[in-house]
Amino acid sequence: MSKTLRSSVKPIGSALNELVKGLGIQKKLQEYDAVVYWESVVGERIAQMTTATRILQGVLFVHVKTSTWRNELTLRKKEIIDKLNIVIGINVVKDIKFQ
Secondary structure: OOHHHHHHOOOHHHHHHHHHHHHOOHHHHHHHHHHHHHHHHHOHHHHHHEEEEEEEOOEEEEEEOOHHHHHHHHHOHHHHHHHHHHHHOOOOOOEEEEO
């Protein structure tokens, strides 16, 4: 491989990061991480009673099977938001709507 070609070759991770930034979808992917990481952040017990369905403008929508669990999670909302944002690495989740 020539020196010129070698210097223009980038690792796939670096190329993907540039592509994501170039397409302007980095924030959307970070928001989607909140849906992806929901189960691991809240734990198995809560995950059995809930499903993170989508995120829109920083608001994570979570379907909850019972009103009792909805009330419990509402009380723990700040804690859950903080944990999600730590896992994602950026403050993407601003609020959670339990439905």
